[in-house]
Amino acid sequence: MIQIHNLFKSFNEKPVLRGVELTIPTGSTFFIIGPSGCGKSVMLKHIVGLLTPDKGEVLVDGKNIGKMKEKELYELRRHFGFLFQGAALFDSMTVAENIALGLIEHGERDEYKIARIVSEKLELVGLPGTEEIKPAELSGGMKKRVGLARALAQNPEYIFYDEPTTGLDPIMSDQIDELIADITNKVKVTSVVVTHDMFSVEKIANRVAMMHKGKIYFQGTPQELLNNPDPVVVEFIERFGFSAHRKLATAADLR
Numbered sequence: 175m176i177q178i179h180n181l182f183k184s185f186n187e188k189p190v191l192r193g194v195e196l197t198i199p200t201g202s203t204f205f206i207i208g209p210s211g212c213g214k215s216v217m218l219k220h221i222v223g224l225l226t227p228d229k230g231e232v233l234v235d236g237k238n239i240g241k242m243k244e245k246e247l248y249e250l251r252r253h254f255g256f257l258f259q260g261a262a263l264f265d266s267m268t269v270a271e272n273i274a275l276g277l278i279e280h281g282e283r284d285e286y287k288i289a290r291i292v293s294e295k296l297e298l299v300g301l302p303g304t305e306e307i308k309p310a311e312l313s314g315g316m317k318k319r320v321g322l323a324r325a326l327a328q329n330p331e332y333i334f335y336d337e338p339t340t341g342l343d344p345i346m347s348d349q350i351d352e353l354i355a356d357i358t359n360k361v362k363v364t365s366v367v368v369t370h371d372m373f374s375v376e377k378i379a380n381r382v383a384m385m386h387k388g389k390i391y392f393q394g395t396p397q398e399l400l401n402n403p404d405p406v407v408v409e410f411i412e413r414f415g416f417s418a419h420r421k422l423a424t425a426a427d428l429r
Contacts, residue, residue, distance in 0.1 A: 175200045176221060176332070176366070181230035183216055190216050192388035194230070203358050203365045205375050208385035209410065214368045217385070218334060221366070222254055223247045234332075252280060255325030255333040255363075259340055261317040263309040269296070270305035273324045280328065295323035298360070299353060315346035322353065326361065333357070335367040339374055351377050372414045375399070384410065
């Protein structure tokens with residue numbers, strides 16, 4: 175599991191994380207929500223070791239990320255998959271080359287094995303036979319799927335999603351939500367999703383944590399979140415929940 179204890183982080187003396195306490199259980203589809211600037215992405219970067227805390231610790235399977243040497247951190251990251259907000263594909267490479275990049279970076283040289291893995295992961299995300307296509311030829315949703323195939327290439331134990339439905343139309347957002355849930359069940363990974371998309375939270379989250387002013391303000395199930403009378407929670411749901419229900423209605427109309 176992932177455990178975060180008393181995590182603090184400031185940039186240019188401006189506090190961003192103010193004592194975060196959070197446990198993400200193994201095998202869950204865990205959502206981290208909150209308005210822009212509340213510290214969601216900064217916390218995610220601490221979990222994968224891209225940032226070092228000013229105070230506190232992040233434990234992954236009992237190992238303290240902040241105290242790891244570069245080689246240890248490099249090895250641990252082999253257990254992580256990451257789907258970036260914009261998919262972060264290289265336009266000069268084919269789909270297959272993008273997916274194979276991490277495998278090659280970690281020392282895999284068997285071309286037949288690489289091709290097999292690429293084919294398997296594309297099948298898993300619903301894009302079989304697209305190996306030779308360039309990213310410029312793909313829709314936004316297809317790029318996200320390729321990014322997810324790349325994240326899955328090394329059979330990670332944890333997959334981190336940074337705003338996976340941002341910029342997608344309602345139908346494609348719905349498909350990405352279903353894909354996240356399907357992948358979590360099929361390959362038995364822990365999925366950590368950073369978002370403000372309440373539609374996604376309602377549909378596929380097992381657990382949800384809401385951040386507010388650099389701290390974890392709420393933890394529980396999606397239903398507990400929706401039924402919470404706290405004014406801060408209610409304001410967030412009213413702000414982002416309306417667009418969620420509008421998106422749900424639009425998706426239903428388009429089917």
